[in-house]
Amino acid sequence: MENHILMVFPHPDDESFGASGTLAKRIHEGAKVTYACLTLGEMARNMGKPLMANRITLPELRRRELAESARSIGIQDVRLMGLHDKTIEFEDQNMLDDMLRDLIDEVKPSLIITFYPGYSVHPDHDATGAAVIRTVSAMPKEQRPVVNCVAFSKGCEKILGKPDVLVDVRDFLPNKYGSIRAHSSQFRWKDMLGSYSENDEQIKSRFSTERFWTYHFE
């Protein structure tokens, strides 16, 4: 059993499709989760349809959506790290690594969930994963938490192999759906479902497995 999970993602909503069910499951089993969300996703081009926000109001809206998503999953501790969307790869790496090291020292996670650097499509995703890997690599071997990565670039399985951690989240789909629905400025859940409903078997089976790659440091 994991006692404390640290999730590090750059944007509110990064948690929804890849990790929300796993987190709900681990929280149900007794784990504590700290979610470090590096930016507010303030440069997103989705603003709802009809429009729910503009460039000025979007950050506050996304902060509220994140809080709602966290409630739905049961996450006890959300940290907004205050960086700016699209800029993670340009930030001072020492600042990023120190920030993450401070979090790790405080939270003492047994597991970190982040993006797999190089296989996560969005430059912020790759840079976030790279910062986590750098920071954990610099720790003494025996103190390193396990790092599970989300990856979804085209053909990533050909290079990384099959994901070694498969989590059955079927019993926690209400939490996962709640997380997706919470980010209503970003996801049009009804359109994604099409003619199906959340309880149709096709949808359930599509969302019932979450996949992670354990990062190998050596």
Next chain:
Amino acid sequence: MQLINPRMVQELLDKLQEQDLYIHLEMTTGAYASHEDESKFTASTFIKNGMVRYMHGSIAGFGPYRVGLKMEQGWIYAQGLTHIEETETERLIMAGHDSEGKLVVALQLSKEPF
């Protein structure tokens, strides 16, 4: 945000001319453009809180609209603008949204930083 009323934009452009302003200028295809469709090209650009001063600015077109701001040493240009934040009287908050509602272009001017 509501659809642009060009007269309202022109009034704000006139009001803000010949002053030091903060600009937010942006254009994006979305970070996932080529991931979702390999025939598409991912590109984006933004300037947030650059300082600018223009001598005169105007809006053109019949919707979507274009805005050009003439500076002492150059130009600022945006095409594809569809929406304006109608509640703002001291700042110009404009954006262009595509048929799916996604933001493609943004042009904002303010005396205070964004």
